[in-house]
Amino acid sequence: MIIIYWTIFLFYANFGCALNKDVIQPDPVIVTHLGQIVSLTCFCRSHLIRVSWYKQTVGQKPLLMASSYYGTENSFYFNNFNKDFTETKRLSVKRGFDSCNLTISKTESGDSATYYCVAMVVSEVTFGEGTVLIVKDSGSNSMSVLQQPVSESVQPGDSVTLNCTINTETCAGEHSVYWFRHGSGDSHPGIIYTHGDRRDQCEKSPEAGSHTQSCVYNLPKRNLGLSDAGTYYCAVASCGEILFGNGTKLDIEDGCKEDQVLLVYCLGVALGLCVIFIIVLCPVNVYL
Template sequence: MVTQLGQSVSLTCFCRSHFISWYKETVGEKPLLMASSYYHNKNIFYYNNFNKDFTETKRLSVKRGFDSCNLIISKTESGDSATYYCVAMVENKFKFGEGTVLIVKGNISSNSMSVLQQPLSESVQPGDSVTLNCTIHTETCAGEHSVYWFRHGSGESHPGIIYTHGDSSDQCEKIPEAGSTTQSCVYNLPKRNLSLSDAGTYYCAVASCGEILFGNGTKLDIEGKLCITKIPHIFSQMCGKI
């Protein structure tokens, strides 16, 4: 699920269970329990550092139904980018849902950081190679960020992580800007011998200063060929793009 900074989203969970919880897993960190809900007495309990957003700012809320338990995030922030899991108690066992990846696109103004991905789209043939580019402009927390790449394929329910630069301080191709305190770091994701399964939208994500920021994505189209063979009197073959 992709949304813009400041928008509201509703993460759905359909399960007939008296006890359902929501967990948040930020890239590179362990899952954290956010809230638990009992259907029979309507009680909702909040955990870790999420209590303030549930009870004071009201930015987070849980809407419970007989066979559903939705997590609602109002006025999304960059730090909301994460994978959210619905966990239900079924036959005295905890069962995890597949998870929903939430990508919040926008700038982290407080950290003076921005992410630029190039190209915006690319069309190639099977077997070709391409290099995706991710440029990070930052003023603070320089050298203290990690870079991740996600791919969201056609028909997939959510993006999946495919590569990480880890602690990227030594992998950053630094480009100083004259007369400015801004530092630009360039990261490349080379893709070789492409196949139809590589098609999708690739997102570059930067984790820095306790927040994560996603780029706008690069759409990669793989143009295959469909061949039809005709044998009336003379052998012939026609190929077209698919």
């Protein structure tokens, strides 16, 4: 019986934390087109006092959009998002038993941003991992963002350089480039680097009379740790338009993980053998 209790304890000690998330945003990236309807999903525990949605555009601080309170069906809208709800009817938040979803109708280019689902219990605030919404204009071909994916995993302590290539036909040299990371677990997506100058290598297209420029931006990462794992996105703001690359996924292997699991099970087996030896060696009194 003691061995069974010990096994149960080890199981919950290793996997219990994964079941204790108050906020889950299942879609890290959503791509849509102008004028479409999009719904951002957020799963949350039913007892949460307050669940809110925040919007963070590239280079700006997060803005509170709307909040929903436990036990009420109505949602409250803040800042300029109240106008989107009351006048244009573009914005709506629906609170379910275990969800709080944000719906945007007739999407605009300004809707491209990162959206966070945030929960509050008493004085504790929990952020979801965020959902990046990319609104594409099918008629715009003046700029493209290319990222080369990293296919192989790296070890802790290694170095890697992430690349982002931008091809522009108009507004050459007037764009701003941002890097941000979408991690896992407790990591929240956010801007990690901004290119504030034009000293990066930009070359014109070899075609005669072409106004196309190709600019390459590098993001070096040295002495990598487990917290650096995630998907890195290159975002470009130009001519009132924001474009995102497809992302570069960076996996960092934890070389000690298997050894730690083996150690836990060895300790469990050792404890079980100790219990058996104690039972065998101790005298047993039998009463008839």
